[in-house]
Amino acid sequence: MSESPRTPLLDVPPEALHRVALLRDVGAGELLIHELYLSVQGESTFAGLPCVFVRTAVCDSRCHWCDTPHAFNRGERMSRAAVLAKALAFGCPLVEITGGEPLLQADVLPLMTELCDAGKTVLLETSGAHDVSAVDPRVHIIMDLKCPDSGEEHRNRWANLGALKSTDQLKFVIASRRDWDWAASAIREHALDERFTCLVSCVFTGVKPVELVGWLLESGLSRVRMQLQMHKYIWEPTKRGV
Numbered sequence: 001m002s003e004s005p006r007t008p009l010l011d012v013p014p015e016a017l018h019r020v021a022l023l024r025d026v027g028a029g030e031l032l033i034h035e036l037y038l039s040v041q042g043e044s045t046f047a048g049l050p051c052v053f054v055r056t057a058v059c060d061s062r063c064h065w066c067d068t069p070h071a072f073n074r075g076e077r078m079s080r081a082a083v084l085a086k087a088l089a090f091g092c093p094l095v096e097i098t099g100g101e102p103l104l105q106a107d108v109l110p111l112m113t114e115l116c117d118a119g120k121t122v123l124l125e126t127s128g129a130h131d132v133s134a135v136d137p138r139v140h141i142i143m144d145l146k147c148p149d150s151g152e153e154h155r156n157r158w159a160n161l162g163a164l165k166s167t168d169q170l171k172f173v174i175a176s177r178r179d180w181d182w183a184a185s186a187i188r189e190h191a192l193d194e195r196f197t198c199l200v201s202c203v204f205t206g207v208k209p210v211e212l213v214g215w216l217l218e219s220g221l222s223r224v225r226m227q228l229q230m231h232k233y234i235w236e237p238t239k240r241g242v
């Protein structure tokens with residue numbers, strides 16, 4: 001099998017290349033998938049809706065509060081056609097591509113296009129460290145802007161803001177008052193709440209929702225949307241970090 005196009009891997013800094021080593025054997029037309037299942041969307045403006053989750057394996061970031069470290073080192077090589085067929089087999093109109101970091105794998109881009117062509121509403125969850133400009137414009141991008149306590153603030157790719165659509169969503173995960181102040185400042189400086197849907201949520205075992213709500217209300221940022229990660233309340237409320 002020929003080599004997969006590796007363009008997205010160009011974004012991986014040298015010190016993080018060892019984290020993506022598993023992708024070396026993934027060929028063209030293939031994806032390394034951690035899990036693929038039907039559940040209820042826990043976040044974003046789509047929260048509460050049944051959704052198929054396609055979780056890719058491997059991430060080049062290491063957020064201190066990551067809730068999916070299980071996806072870092074374990075995945076099954078599947079053909080893109082098999083991933084598409086399995087996702088469509090659920091018959092659910094909403095499909096989310098998440099990770100890990102989906103944009104590390106070149107075949108994620110045509111997979112999302114094929115899902116859109118099949119009439120699905122497609123969501124992409126991405127860390128914000130990788131170029132989103134080649135994502136099919138029909139896809140709803142839900143992009144993190146990493147706050148300081150994540151330890152990955154330096155990976156924020158600010159140029160992505162110019163590639164997002166008004167229908168895309170920005171997510172800030174807040175672990176401390178310092179994170180909130182950083183997020184509020186970024187939102188104001190770049191008028192993010194006028195350009196996109198801005199979502200704030202708290203690290204599940206850190207900041208209390210009532211604290212974050214207080215900070216939000218006192219800020220006057222009335223377009224910013226507080227969200228609770230619904231799945232954390234339904235399943236495994238204490239098992240994972242976020």
Ligand code: SF4
Nearest residue numbers: 059061063066100127
């Ligand atoms: S970007 Fe997402 S998957 Fe990667 S370490 Fe951060 S929270 Fe975990």
